[in-house]
Amino acid sequence: MLDYVWIIPALPALSFVLILLFGKRLPKGGSEVGIALVGAAFVLSVIVGVQWIDRVESADSAEHAGAESAELEEQPVSTEETEGELIESETAAGSSGAFADVEPECSQAATAVDVDEAAQASHGTATAPSAEGGEGGHEAAPETQPVVRCVTWFETSGGDVTAGTMVDGLSVMMIFVVSFISLLVHIYSTDYVSGDRRYTHFFAFLSLFTASMLLLVLSSNTLQMMVGWELVGLCSFVLIGHWWEDKPNSDAALKAFITNRVGDIGLLVGVSIMFFAAGGTFSILDINIAAETGVMSHGWALAASVALMFAVMSKSGQFFLHTWLPDAMAGPTPVSALIHAATMVVAGVFLIARLYSVFWEGFQIFGSDINFMAFIGGFTTIIGALLAFAQKDIKKVLAYSTISQLGYMVMALGVGAWTAAVFHLFTHAFFKACLFLGAGSMSNAAHHSFDMVDDYGGLKKYMPITFWTYLISTLALAGLPPLAGFWSKDEILAGTGSLTEANGNYHLMLIFGGLTALLTAAYMFRTIWYSFYGQYRGHGTPQESGPRITAPLVILATFAVLAGFVNAPWWEFFKDWVEPVGAYFPGEIVHAEFNIGLAALSTALGLTGIALAFLYFWRGLGPHGLTAENRFARGGYLFLERKYYLDWLYEDVIVAAVKGPIARATYWINQRVIDRVVDEAGRTSVRAGKLVYEYVDQKVVDTVVNGSGVAAEESGEELRRIQTGRVQQYAALLFAAAAILGAIFVFVIG
């Protein structure tokens, strides 16, 4: 199966075509085709996953067996061959080098590396073939080779360009997550968008979205990756603008598309730089190897990294290109879940992870204490978390939360904690998808409103399943043990190397990460309070959603509980299975040790956040708030003292929380001037969130935009006189100017 992974993206693509052609005539409007084919892709992904794990494990044991038998006598090859066909390639690889499973036409450098791999044993993780014996005794990391298959895409006189698939731990993990989340989203959508006038269209593009993301993660070269990247952007445009009849929706779709275009330029530039700097190749393996071996100079790697960072910033919603992401909430909720959990936004993180050697060299991550990527990530994570406080729309809270969590991942990659970042991507996919789908479930009950402040409340008793799954995912996101988020978040914090041994001393990143852990817990509990507690403030009587909505929720919540264990410090399956080993991955990367103190600290921060939110929101509601209050030191007492302000504060939140454009934000600032200054921790964080939103987002960013607009307007005012609107007069000007220029060239210069 590892040789035929191209089938996996092909299935949803086929589904797209089938739904588009026949969807309307099918009894279920095409959704059955989508579910069936995406389901098939999921099953195949699982099979690939199992085979990959098998491969890693057998490579592992082969390594040990090889090492042992090499000491006895030299025949590991023959013993392994009897073990079956499945590991045949491992045997071959074990005896002939690191990239024996890469087709030569897919990668020049990889096959070249094969030859001198033995000489490069100094590379740390790149071990010499075990059959040579020698250092059989020492603890060597097992070699697990990527499986690269390709066909010639097109031939030019400058060399052939291939298209193909690259299977390694990262892509296996990604196809699993993508197809899994996508399948659940498909199922969920059959209920959620039922009766929509573009039901069939919706499913068609959902399938195409899945297909493009699968294509992106399986690409063996950067050119193909770019195709997938653009397709993902296109699908997000179509799906965000699904209800384009409403102006805000089509605006949001355009905003997403255009913001992504900005970043795409970065990708184009980055890919071009890498093509030339790596000696004329698009192959991901070759590029990484070139960066590792120094063929690509540091300067070029840096240039490529910076260019690619722009692509990442737009796609993965990093500051300052993050503004499209909250607007993208205009799309149907299942799309938001898909965009935020598994496809669109993680594409950026995936890009970094995929071309990590380039970034590693470019930003010189090892042994440093700050770099561009880590800073962008760290800054985004805290900006996003603060912004989440000021939102009224539950989906926007989740959107900012996604920005914040993506910042976490980028930051982790920036500090060298590759595995932690990818692991966080993995766990985050489950609980964030669950949260989004939960929000969708609530809006289904509350007449399609996402305004949790005005239209939700008290949903706990009406929607128990939604409540529990949402709560579990919230706890996972807040990073409480033993839920999924805890393990991955903790690894990232450890990976900063501030308290533990890692790739550098990123103290600032640890602070960012820790603060975010606290804020995340607080703002998520704010949504819980508004949604599930208090009195129901919407219309009608809400009801629990149907099984097609709750089933995905339950499944995702289960994963949100369990997914973290695959890389718990005492197992580390995830690291073994996913992390690439070999010359296309930074050899000197260091894995941070699990640090119990740090774990306790991050848990404490999470609990503090929850406690603050709890005291802040639940405080006035019942006696249980009173008893919990006294246990918490400073913040709790302050809340107690100011208890009468709480209602006022709450009003303030409702009145002042973001109503969108600047006009209302300005109103809020006026309000604030005449209001008293209150100093509780909770309120400070609420205000800080708003400040960031209003000043940084609305003022700084908008001022720049408006300023350029004004400048253009003024010069336009001057120039409008020659704007007659007659196209032929323009043409006449053009030709007359050409004639004059021509005359100058011919008669004067020439």
Place this chain on the structure above:
Amino acid sequence: METTFDLPANIAFGVIAVAIIVAAIRVVTTRNIVHAALWLVVVLGGVGAIYILLQAEFVAVVQYLVYIGAIVVLFLFGIMLTRAPLGEMLDLTNRTMRVGAIITAVILVTIMVFSVVDSFRDEEVDFIAYSGDVAAAQTFADLSAEEQETVLDEVAAIGAEGTDLGPVGRTETVSDSIFRDYLIPFEVISALLLAALIGAIVIARRD
């Protein structure tokens, strides 16, 4: 190479050129829009004939197929769909723009004719580059007339195929060039055509 005055070719050129220019003037002056389209056929056909004179048969064939076969038909459809009156129309030309347009055109033509005459003077068309080997052709072109003759004589003496500098294999060289040197632009053109197709449908459909 002898710089003969190739009389038949020159007569052909003269006839075609006059036809093109007359037809082109009719296209931009006629008062009947359908006649304009028909005169355009003459212009395009004449240009195709010029390509044949220049021994570019493949371009000529494409010119006939695409321009006269498709584009003119498209124009006629455009005329019909915009329900232009089929008879004469007095106001097809913008009176105010007319003088300026004539002046611009005359200035442009003066400059262009002056510059090409100045640059190429009495240079002959000799199809030297059609062998496909541009560098060799350039070297050959740079030789003096006597040297060129010697080379041609040598080639003729060898009688080897493939070293023919004459009109053989022109379409072959064009195709080699497209699918080897210009493959990516060619692919881009195909994408452009697709985009134009979709764009035209989206723009023109009723909804």
Place this chain on the structure above:
Amino acid sequence: MLLNQFLILSAVLFCIGVYGVLARRNAVLVLMSIEMLLNAVNINLVAFSTRWGVSGQVFALFIIAVAAAEVGVGLAIVLLIYRNRTSIDLDELDEMKG
């Protein structure tokens, strides 16, 4: 044959096209004039290709393809304008006036 014959023919055809583009009021006629401009350019390219290699012919072919696309989209736009305003007179189209 002189190279100049072709170049001068091309220049004349080009300028007739320029006149058409500037002076004609009917949008379809303007498009036709644009075709003449493109043809004039093609004559140049093919004439030069006799001297500097077949690249000129290749570009002429590309221009023909682009011209086909241009006419398709251009006529679609003209059609749309006609449908919205029941006129394709360029003098009346001055919504872009500053």
